[in-house]
Amino acid sequence: MNTTFLEKLVAVQGASGDESRIKDFILNHIKKEQNTWKVQPKIIHGKGFQDTLLLVFGEKPTTAIFAHIDTIGYNIGYDNELIKIGGPRAIDGMELVGRDSHGIIETELMIIENENGSVNYKAVFERTIDRGTVLSFKPNFRENDEFIQSPYMDNRLGVWTALEVAKTLENGAIAFSTYEETGGGSVGFLGKYLYDNYDINQALIADITWVTPGVTHGNGVAISMRDKGIPRKVYLDQIIGIAKESGIPFQLEVESAGGSDGTALQESYLPFDWCFIGAPEDHVHSPDEKVHKEDIKNMIAIFEKLMTKL
Structure with a gap:
């Protein structure tokens, strides 16, 4: 094959x-x-x-x-928040890739557990990623x-x-x-x-x-x-x-x-x-x-x- x-x-x-x-x-x-x-x-x-x-x-x-x-994948929301596209699994530290107006992005997903029990997802990156940017799982x-x-x-x-x-x-x-x-x-x-x-x-x-x-x-x-x-x-x-x-x-x-x-x-x-x-x-x-x-x-x-x- x-x-x-x-x-x-x-x-x-x-x-x-x-x-x-x-x-x-x-x-x-x-x-x-x-x-x-x-x-x-x-x-x-x-x-x-x-x-x-x-x-x-x-x-x-x-x-x-x-x-x-x-x-499936993620959109960037406000302040590098990750918003699901479809139903991707969210695993702390998983690698995501994409591109915005400033260039190529390679980032990791961070899971944030809030005091009220809710969960948010954020992209760990050295700058703010453009809103709406699409991120996908890194090829492997x-x-x-x-x-x-x-x-x-x-x-x-x-x-x-x-x-x-x-x-x-x-x-x-x-x-x-x-x-x-x-x-x-x-x-x-x-x-x-x-x-x-x-x-x-x-x-x-x-x-x-x-x-x-x-x-x-x-x-x-x-x-x-x-x-x-x-x-x-x-x-x-x-x-x-x-x-x-x-x-x-x-x-x-x-x-x-x-x-x-x-x-x-x-x-x-x-x-x-x-x-x-x-x-x-x-x-x-x-x-x-x-x-x-x-x-x-x-x-x-x-x-x-x-x-x-x-």
Whole structure:
């Protein structure tokens, strides 16, 4: 497994609301590599699409992969206060990086416990950082024979999966969405465009789930039967049937909470079927997100299979 490009992906800053750099990075990669793909896609982006990106392959696309490109992080408030973007874990001394009008920032998070029991977070830095500056976990990509551990496997691993599938995809679409970590915001108009222009009404969500007592490392990609959202059972059964026939290892996930681009599709007015499929990770929303390499391989393989069968 060559993870060189994945390591580059996780190093590009792109917290919710600040996705322009990661969008441009992905777009440049596509333009460079698409001539080696089986089918050259139609690339849709620009005015009216914010920092999202759509790829449409072939004459008869039926299914879209949705992969969000944004991450969690922090904004600088007043006096170097840190305000969460999404739900990052706050660990005293964790390293954060960014840039403001004065230059590059490398700082640490300090947890301040107040007398009333509340908690504040502050960036330890020799000067006041510009208000609104976005800070992210410092890149720290680690790999051994079994695991990859890095900030932002959620969801750069989903993005990487989609780009791996793109190499051989003949008919289908890939939607690189934004704002997922803060509750969605682009899935509605991406879904509408695909539905109105290509009659696509089914989706696979390429994202990363959690290691739990029921979903563990090394036992296959997780097919989620539900989280906060509930996929339509007919569509879910079709996906599970294809997965069983393929022989690709997978686990069934059943959760009561959590959401994704699939939840945003379900909450829209669009008649989209959807299913969340992703490798399980440990140390969620931290600088040490950990995923088993066999689960990554199975994630890519099952997306490749489903995009030819649905």
